[in-house]
Amino acid sequence: MRPFSTRSDLCRSARPVPSPLLRLCAFVVFAALTWFAGANTDFDRMQRLASERFGNQAGDMVGAWRRLIDESRDIPETDQLTRVNHFFNRSIQFDDDIVVWQQQDYWASPLETLGRQAGDCEDFAIAKYVTLRLLGIPKERLRLIYVRARIGGADSPVSQAHMVLGYFATPTDEPLVLDNLIGDIRPAARRPDLFPVFSFNSEGLWVGGAAESSADPTARLSRWRDVLARMRSEGLELTQ
């Protein structure tokens, strides 16, 4: 573990003060974005953006996703999980980032995943997480979990880094696992091929009501915060 900051770090980092004018501009942009960010998720805008960037088929895909959300609003949480898991596992094709995005590791926003109709395990987990949060499931119940996956069963010698979405019905229970490797949702106990390593969600990112903003220069430094900020700029609100 690398301690991020020491006293000398802080002192040194206080020196290069950005120019006052730049700071002022940043502040104005920040204020403006905070103002607009108060709006709810703008599906029309997302649909239009998808069409513009990835073609009409992508627009249709976002439309289908939008219908899924509309239709799944008032059904029990377990049904919501099943539908969302099914939707993404069926319509998104698994592919490595290097194939889809020509980058070693790229965390795509739901819009981008829907637009390309392809993605790797993170993209699946993120898209499912976001969709379920949009459907009203509290953030405490959802976790993105890094797991070590044995490919081909619990006894396989081949293991791989993988990410799944966990659903905790209560804080103390074991979660249900939404995975793109298999079609159905199973409790964690029935997934001996997966070994959990670390989990996170968007908790703590918006402490004290401060809205996460893509204008915050530090947001882009973390993959997770980066993708959240990108979602926001595409019209997707996750603050609630």
Place this chain on the structure above:
Amino acid sequence: MSLTKQLWIAIAMVTLLSLGGSLVVSTLSARQYLQQELAIKNMDNATSLALSLSQLDKDPVTIELQIASQFDAGHYQLIRLVDPTGTLLVERKYAEHNQGSPTWFMRLVPIETRPGLAQVLDGWRQFGTLTVESHSRYAYESLWNATRQLLLWFAGGGLLCGLLGTLVLRYITRPLGSMVEQAEAIGGRRFVTTPEPRTLEFRSVVRAMNTLSERVRTMLADEAQRLEQLRRQTQYDDLTGLFSRQQFLNQLDAALSRNDASAGGLLLITRIANLAELNQRLGRTAADRLLATLASKLSSVGEAHPGRECGRLNASDFALLAAGELDAMALGEAVNAAFQTALTADLPHTQLLIAVAGYAEGEARGSLLARIDGGLAAAEHDEQHTLQIVANHTDQPLYSHPDEWRKALTHALQGRAIKLAGFPVLGRQGEVLHREAPVRLQLDGHWCSAGRVLPWAARLGLVARIDALVVEAACARLDRHPEITGLAINLSTDALRDAAFRDQLRRTVQAHPTAASRLWIDIQEISALRHQMEFRDLCLTLRPLGCKLGLKHAGRSFSRFAELHDVGLDYIKISPAFIRGIDQSPSNKAFLRGLCTIAHSIGLLAIAEGVGTPAEVAALPALGIDGMTGPGITAEPAALSEHP
């Protein structure tokens, strides 16, 4: 408030605003930056600690140790682990709020940090939520140091700006002082010019004032020129260019009434005894040429010494007046020699008679002329001696030998045996403008008038010492009598030229501030013009003290007033030669009127000297004269003279 002060305040305000503003902005932006850094540190450290905790056995001691070691080795305000139901598992908190920066600063610029949150897993189960908060003390410290450093820089910068600003202001407003002086001088009718400054606005103002001054100066010069022409036409003899009879007699009267260092002197009259015969023999034209030649010879002798005047008394008689001179024989020989060079060349048959007589202060003109006539008659009968020295008036001088004079004068000076007379100078309404205060010296128990003593004092070089005593006596008298409107004292040429005396004069006047503004200082016109450097120096010295300065016996050289007017004179006293008989002389009236106009246009009072008759008193105010003095002028008999 002066312009410089206002500009300085403006500079100070702009500097303060810009420096203070940038101080606030940079402090606030540094705070924003620190807050972000702290937030990132919190988040990352929470994540990495949660990651390592997730990999460990969930033995409470191990967990506690892990958190404690992270807390103790790092820089944290708080590390807390809470299980999913909200029960506190482990907490480490830095209780003491010991800070490296003052409390007021922390209250003024609070640093709000966001705690980092991360989840700890126990297998698939949630083990707890980890909260990590870094210590903000270092942030405060570094913010405080940065702010203090900036403040120091800004204070230094502000001082430098102020210093530069002051220098720049001084440079910019440097011409302003001389502009104000010029404007005030013009306000006091001293039409001076100053060099044009480089600043555009200042330059146009100065140019305008210079143009005004130039124009007035030209106007004055033209006017003086015109008046000089008038004077030449009316006061001079056409043929010879010498003073006409009337004007010469006026000059003679003025000389006889003088009571200063040039009191007493010599009068020489030369006569061509056979002018009628020459006229017949040579013809009128040649005779006139002869007269003109002789007159020019006489003039050349007259010009050899300042204060000599030449005139033509009638067809055959010329006169030379040498005020303040004693050696009759030398003067006679000089004139004789000059004539002989002219006569031996062309006209050996001219019969030329010369008589020289000394006169004393106050002698009647008639008796002086009668004595010289006697001398001329004697010369006519004595073929051997055409140059006759006429014996002095019976009134014998006090001492016959210079050494006796020196002894007596030195004694009087050491005993400070002087007092001041007081002849009134009246204004138009009859009010006393000031009193003229000629000196009286006590020699061997007798009080002697200035006219008897000063010529000898001047010859012996003692006159500056007398003048110094006079200045002290006048100041003391003005101090003692605040009701006296003014006292005029006469400074001799020797005193004017003596730098040590001028310095002493300044110190004496400075020591009597209440007297200074009532002290009038007379300088002879001829001295002021001949010693302009010294006169200017005197004016520069005395003006700031409030003394009034003026020219005495003025009028002869009024056409040169333009050379002097910018030093700031207050008045002129016009010589009796132009005042005597003014009521009967239309030409002198015209001249005097012009003189007064010029004097007024440059802000001078015009005072008439030697006013004798009631007719003169009546005629003068209409010509523009502002004040009068002389034997015909008396004020109420109060305190005419007094011991100092």
